[in-house]
Amino acid sequence: MQKVSFNNRDWKVAADIHLPMDFDPNKKYAAIVCVHPGSSVKEQTAGRYAARMAQNGFVALAFDASFQGESGGEPRYLEDPATRVEDIRCAIDYLTTLEYVDEARIGLMGICAGGGYAANAALTERRVKAVATVVGTSASRAFGESDAISTLEAVGKQRTAQARGASAMIVPWTPASAKDAQEKGSAEFDMLGAIDYYRTPRGAYPTANNKLLFNSMSALVVFDAYHLAERYLTQPLLIIVGDQVGAFGSYRDGFTLFNKAASINKKIHVVKGASHYDLYDQPEATVEALKKLIPFFQKNL
Template sequence: MQKAIKFKNRTWDVAANLHLPEDFNEQHSYAAIICVHPGSSVKEQTAGLYAARLSQEGFVALAFDASFQGESGGEPRYLEDPATRVEDIRCAVDYLTTLDFIDNERIGILGICAGGAYAANASLTEKRIKAVGTVVAANFARANSERNALQILEAVGKQRTAEANGTPAFITNWTPASIEEAQQAGEVEMDMAEAIDYYRTPRGEHPRACNKLLFTSMGAVVAFDAFHLAEKLLNQPLMVIVGDRVGAFGSYRDGFELYNKAASTDKHIHVVHGASHYDLYDQPFATNEALGKLIPFFKAQLQSINL
């Protein structure tokens, strides 16, 4: 059962789907889990898949579109701003606390890919979040340190100057639109090929996951270290899920970095053998195994008995 809702981030609306258990009763008190989507994604894709499965296990699960993207408001459009992405999560917690059927002491979070990095980062300072799960969490700072970050920043500076002087905003793609386009750009590698297969084919595409990125976003994204101070501040129970078919996006390494770095005394990491980054978005053999670890983890940490 799913209900479309909205909550506020600053002055604009964030669009979300509230996934409710089949036997939902407003008179009961439920544990809630916020599901955070990857970069370039929307709430109906992999975050919605995990949210739906969690709701089948008795949780209320909230999947939302990031500000500036999908059905959510905010300008400029297609901005990927790490600070606002983290604030979206805080605002989602705010919203859940207004619902009489949510137990404010039983709120958890689950993030996929970049959403996993944002989920971990928000949990550093948002202690209303009581349990943290990540699936193929990808840390922007690590990813961009392996690219020509200085060249990107030089280009961002030039583009900002141009836009300040009247040039239209530069909207680029998150991924090549097709394998052929990737081949022409010399970018065909396992993770990139599977990103195209998930986002740009009937497998996982959605009309509001439009593959558009405001290029000047990269000025903030390049230096965003989602795990900074995790060794001091990330003290909530933690479950990290990675796959061992390792591609260029680096989520296997990032998952182990988060696990090793977190201050949590109750922390776990699970490797889904034979799974790639994008297998853990939607492929049943991979997502079932991931959820087989995440569901009991959240039940134990959030005591998800409906009172």
């Protein structure tokens, strides 16, 4: 694995590029961009999947979203869907500059919100030849179903306050602990899964600091990752979901994307007994997912 960076506008995006074990710089390789979830960084689940892709002969790139992790950009902790999608395009730009990458064989996969961003990028990014999502979610459903109007009104008030000199509002992506979630009335199945992954040694990473710029919500609640997928998402498509359904909605979103996508070559695979967060890192669930992902990319790249 090598530390690299590429440009998005006038800042640097930090990335890890995972290379096959028998890597030969004189050969040409298929490449896969791996897109991390919201609140995550490249060293977490996206990096785990990227490493496994490299073990199976692909060049795999995982990166920190702009404004987050080790990547540049201001304001910090912004989760902006348009920029997240542009990060993906810039990652592909970078891959096309590498002599050992076959630019005709570039694939894209994303986890959770990264799956939604990956599918959305593929609508207009024709350099992407195959797309896979793992528990993919669309931001407008994930953030827009719970009192969205009140949220938007709160964002408006916050922006007004900042225009008058107040500091930016930074909020946590998740409660700090299961106990904290219970006290706040947010101890839902998927939220507890998120806490167990991000806020414990299981998946915690120093640069995944659980900070979200509150003003991000105005873009998140209206971003439909699958808008026009019935017209423009034509690439081979693989969707992986678990059947242990929680409020984050990746099971439902997976079938929504499957039914909507224009792809002729499309499949959805349900991992029995797996929750949203089992498919981040738990061996039994991720091995089953990889048994579908690896041949899918081998066949279509």
